[in-house]
Amino acid sequence: MKVGLIVNPIAGMGGSVGLKGTDGRKVIRQARTLGAVPRAPARATAALEELVRVLGPAGAAFELLTCAGAMGEVSALACHLTPTVVYRPASTETTAEDTRRAAREMRTQAVDLILFAGGDGTARDVHEAVGDDVPALGIPAGVKIHSAVFAVSPRAAGDLLVGFLRGRIRAMREAEVMDVDEAAYRRGQLATRLFGYLRVPYDPQLVQGAKVRSRSDDTACEELARSVVAKMDRETLYIVGPGTTTRRIMTLMGLESTLLGVDAILGGQVLALDVAERDLLRILRDHPRAKIIVTPIGGQGFLFGRGNQQISGRFVRAVGIENVMVVATPGKLASLGGRPFLVDTDDEELNRTLAGFIAVTTGDRQEAIYAVGHGSGNAAR
Amino acid sequence: MSVDSGRKVTLREHFHQAAWNEPLIVELGRAGRRGVVPPDAGDELKSQVGDVLAGTPAGLRRRQPPMLPELSQPEVVRHYTRLSQMTLSNNVAVNLGLGTTTMKYNPLINEVLSRSPKLTELHPAQDESTVQGILELLYRFGEMLAEISGMDRFTFQPAGGSQGILANALMMRAHHAANGQASQRDEVITTIFSHPANAAAPATIGFKIITLYPGREGYPELDALKRAVSERTAGLMITNPEDTGIFNPQIAEFVRVVHEAGGLCAYDQANANGILGVTRARDAGFDMCQFNLHKTFSVPHGCMGGAVGATGVQKDLTAFLPSPTVEFDGSRYYLDSHRPASVGAIRSGLGNVHSVLKAYAWVRSLGAEGLREAAHMAVLNNNYLAAKVTAIRGASLSFADENPTRRLEQARYSWERLAAETGVHTMDVHNRMIDFGVQGYFTSHHPWLVPEPFTLEPAESYSQEELDEFAAVLERVSDEAYADPETVKTAPHRSTAAAPVPGAEEHPAMTWRAFQELRRQGLV
Numbered sequence: 001m002k003v004g005l006i007v008n009p010i011a012g013m014g015g016s017v018g019l020k021g022t023d024g025r026k027v028i029r030q031a032r033t034l035g036a037v038p039r040a041p042a043r044a045t046a047a048l049e050e051l052v053r054v055l056g057p058a059g060a061a062f063e064l065l066t067c068a069g070a071m072g073e074v075s076a077l078a079c080h081l082t083p084t085v086v087y088r089p090a091s092t093e094t095t096a097e098d099t100r101r102a103a104r105e106m107r108t109q110a111v112d113l114i115l116f117a118g119g120d121g122t123a124r125d126v127h128e129a130v131g132d133d134v135p136a137l138g139i140p141a142g143v144k145i146h147s148a149v150f151a152v153s154p155r156a157a158g159d160l161l162v163g164f165l166r167g168r169i170r171a172m173r174e175a176e177v178m179d180v181d182e183a184a185y186r187r188g189q190l191a192t193r194l195f196g197y198l199r200v201p202y203d204p205q206l207v208q209g210a211k212v213r214s215r216s217d218d219t220a221c222e223e224l225a226r227s228v229v230a231k232m233d234r235e236t237l238y239i240v241g242p243g244t245t246t247r248r249i250m251t252l253m254g255l256e257s258t259l260l261g262v263d264a265i266l267g268g269q270v271l272a273l274d275v276a277e278r279d280l281l282r283i284l285r286d287h288p289r290a291k292i293i294v295t296p297i298g299g300q301g302f303l304f305g306r307g308n309q310q311i312s313g314r315f316v317r318a319v320g321i322e323n324v325m326v327v328a329t330p331g332k333l334a335s336l337g338g339r340p341f342l343v344d345t346d347d348e349e350l351n352r353t354l355a356g357f358i359a360v361t362t363g364d365r366q367e368a369i370y371a372v373g374h375g376s377g378n379a380a381r
Numbered sequence: 382m383s384v385d386s387g388r389k390v391t392l393r394e395h396f397h398q399a400a401w402n403e404p405l406i407v408e409l410g411r412a413g414r415r416g417v418v419p420p421d422a423g424d425e426l427k428s429q430v431g432d433v434l435a436g437t438p439a440g441l442r443r444r445q446p447p448m449l450p451e452l453s454q455p456e457v458v459r460h461y462t463r464l465s466q467m468t469l470s471n472n473v474a475v476n477l478g479l480g481t482t483t484m485k486y487n488p489l490i491n492e493v494l495s496r497s498p499k500l501t502e503l504h505p506a507q508d509e510s511t512v513q514g515i516l517e518l519l520y521r522f523g524e525m526l527a528e529i530s531g532m533d534r535f536t537f538q539p540a541g542g543s544q545g546i547l548a549n550a551l552m553m554r555a556h557h558a559a560n561g562q563a564s565q566r567d568e569v570i571t572t573i574f575s576h577p578a579n580a581a582a583p584a585t586i587g588f589k590i591i592t593l594y595p596g597r598e599g600y601p602e603l604d605a606l607k608r609a610v611s612e613r614t615a616g617l618m619i620t621n622p623e624d625t626g627i628f629n630p631q632i633a634e635f636v637r638v639v640h641e642a643g644g645l646c647a648y649d650q651a652n653a654n655g656i657l658g659v660t661r662a663r664d665a666g667f668d669m670c671q672f673n674l675h676k677t678f679s680v681p682h683g684c685m686g687g688a689v690g691a692t693g694v695q696k697d698l699t700a701f702l703p704s705p706t707v708e709f710d711g712s713r714y715y716l717d718s719h720r721p722a723s724v725g726a727i728r729s730g731l732g733n734v735h736s737v738l739k740a741y742a743w744v745r746s747l748g749a750e751g752l753r754e755a756a757h758m759a760v761l762n763n764n765y766l767a768a769k770v771t772a773i774r775g776a777s778l779s780f781a782d783e784n785p786t787r788r789l790e791q792a793r794y795s796w797e798r799l800a801a802e803t804g805v806h807t808m809d810v811h812n813r814m815i816d817f818g819v820q821g822y823f824t825s826h827h828p829w830l831v832p833e834p835f836t837l838e839p840a841e842s843y844s845q846e847e848l849d850e851f852a853a854v855l856e857r858v859s860d861e862a863y864a865d866p867e868t869v870k871t872a873p874h875r876s877t878a879a880a881p882v883p884g885a886e887e888h889p890a891m892t893w894r895a896f897q898e899l900r901r902q903g904l905v
Contacts, residue, residue, distance in 0.1 A: 054867060156800070156801065156804060168883075170883075330573075334829055337832065338595065338830065356608070357602075357608040359609075365588075365590065366580075366584075366590050366591075367590070368573070368591070368592045369593050369605045369609045371594070371596065371605070
C-alpha cells in the first residue's frame, strides 16, 4: 500500500494569534510577525506515530510518499520513517499551489490514500487537484475545520489509517469539503460554502454495534430517495438543494444533477441545473406550485444559509415554508450529535419562523421530528 | 459524586476461557457417518403402513436429501459442550452490562417447577376440564399484572416484547377501524430512545412512523410531540424510562396530547424494572402496555426457554385482545375463542406458559412489597454503579451536564473522550473486559445518538461486591487504554470473542448454504 503525505506547514498559524485562517501571503507574513509558529508538522507527526506504534516502521507495512521539508518529510523523519520524496516546493514559503501540485503528483504515483494535515483551505486544494480520484483523509491542523473530511484528532487519523492499511476498513464515505470566506469571517460574518466531496475511509465500527447490525447508511439513503421519488407528482416544481442525499434522488430519476448547486425539476425532467436565486424566482413565477427539497449539511446541520444560499429567504417565503421538505437518513441525524438543525437565511424573521421543530423524511413512510435552532452561531465540528 | 466502598477489589487476572477453535458443525464429521441408525421397519409393518409419502404433494417433496451434518453421538456431545465452554453464561459470570435487557438472577427453583411433568406433559389442545390448573394460573397472573400496571386485562400469547408491541399496534388499528377511522389514522409516533420495535412492529402492519428525537435534557420535548400529532395519529408507542435510563417527567402530558388528537397510547414496559410498585401505566393515562416477563419478571432469556410479551389493555379495548382469552365463570376456567372484534391469534396456543409459570412463582415469592423493594434496589444499584463509572477516566454519562437527575434502573454512557484521547473504541473495551471474567456490555440500539456508547443495567440481584468488580474491570481497561492501547485493541487475549467474517456486515448470511453462496460470489 502507498500512502501520500502532504503537510500544509502554515495551516493553523493564524489561529493562535487571532487571525481566523491563513489564506494568502499577506496574512501569513502578519501571522509570523505576530509570533505564530507552524503546528501542522507536529500534528502530522502525531498521526504518523500512531501508525508506527501499531504497524512498525514503514517498509514492512506501507510505503510513504511525501514532499520535501516541512511539507511532510520533516514530520516523517521525526518518527523515524524513511519516506520517498516525490515533490519539492520551489520555496520554503509554500503556497496553496504547492498543495495542489503535490496532490496531483501523488495521484500520478498511484497512492492508495492521501493523508493531509491542514485546515479547510488545504482540503479545498486537495479536492481541487484530485477530486474524488484518490481517497483522502485530513489530520486536523488548521484554524477552520468545517469540512467533514477530517478525523477528530491526529491520533484518530492514525487509527483510521491503520484500519485502512490492514484492510479492516474498506468502505468510503463522501465527506463535505467546506470553507468560509475568510475576508468576511474577519469582518465577523460566517459564510460557509460547500466546495465538493472527498472520498474518506469510513469505519463501520464507529457506528455499528454488536447486538443489532444496522443496514448501511448507503442502503438507507437509497430507500429514502425511493420514497421521495414515489411521492413526487408531475405538476409540482421541485427545487432540489445540494448534497449527496438529494443527488441520490436525481440519480434515481435518471437525471443529471449538480452536487453543489440547486437544480429544478418538473414532470420528471430537469428544468434547469445550478440555478441562481434570481432565476429560481423567475421559474417559480411560471410554476407557482413548488416544493423545496433540502438535506442538512453533514456534521453541521445547516438547512439554509450554508452551501445553498441560492435558496434565499425570499424564495423560501415565495414557495411557502409548508412546502419545504427536509430529507436525511437516521444515520445523518445521528451524526449531528444532538445539535439542532440551523437556519441562517438573509431573512431573520424567516429564521425565527423556521425555528422550533420540523418534520424530516427519513425513509419509506418514516419521519422524524427534529429541532431547528436559528442564528449564525459558529457550528464548527 | 464519588463512592468508595473501602474494599479492595481483586480482579481475575488469571481468568482464562476455553478456546477450542471449534469448527462449525457442518464442517465436522464424515460423509455417511450416523449418530443414530434406526432399525429397519420390516416388511410386515411396511406393507401395513403403505407409502408414507403418498399424502405429501409432489411439489413439497425434496428431490434430494438435505445436506445435514453427519456425525457420531460423541462428536455431537463434544461439539456442543465445547461451544458452551466458549460462552459466558449468567450462571458463570457477572452479567450486568447488558443494559435494556435486564439480566438478573433467575431463581433456579423456578426451573424445577417449570420442568415438572405436570406442566411439560400438557398439550395446548387438551380439553379445558383437564387443564384447569394452568388456566387458573394464567388467569390469576393476568389479574396480578393488571394490578401492577393499572390495566384491566392481559394476554400472554405474544412470545416476546416485539410481538407484544405488534399486538398493541394491531389493537390500535382495530380500535380506529371500529370508529371508522382505520384509513385516516395511519401514523404511529415513537421516540428514538424507545426500543426500535416500537417503530418496527407498527411499520410491519403498514403504519407510517414518526420518530421524536431527544431534547437537550435527553428526553423528547412536548413541543416536538405537538408538532407530530394530527388527525392522522393512530397512537403513541413509547418506552419510559427510555434507553438512557432517564424518566420522562412529562409523560402524563404526552398521553394527554395524544388523547386530545384522538390517538391511543401504548407503553412499552420492557424497562419496568425500576418502577414496579412505584408508578403504573394506567395512572399516567396509557391505554395499553406490555411487560417482558423474560426481563423484569425473572424469566431467563432465550436459551433457557421462550420469552413472553405480556400485553395488557384498559377495559374499553378488551374486545380487541388476541384470541383465545382465558375466562372464569365463577366455577371453572375456560378459553374464549368466539370474540368477533379480536385481532385474532398472535401465535398458536396460549404462549410460552412455562415462562408464565416462572414469572408467577417469582412474583408470589416476593409479594407486593417485595416487588417494590426489587425496583428500589435496582435503581440504587444503578446509581451506585453510575457514580463509579463516571469517575473512570474517559467515560461519561450521556446527558449528564444537561440533565443531572438520577437515572432509574439503567444508564447509557459514552467512551467518546477515551476514543479521542487513546484511539480505543467502545467495542475494543468490550473485547478486553471479558478477559477479566465478566460479561461484555451492550453498546446501544441504532442509530448511535450517543457516540462510543455503552449501556449498563445492574438489576437488584447483584451485590455491592459484584458492582465493585464490574466497575474495577472497566477502570482497569481504561487505564490500559491510556498506557498501552494496543493491548486493548487486540483483545480478547484470555477469552473468546467471535469476529464477523470480513464482508459479513454488508452481506449477512442466515444459513450455511447462503454463506457458501456469498463466498462463491466473493462477497465474504
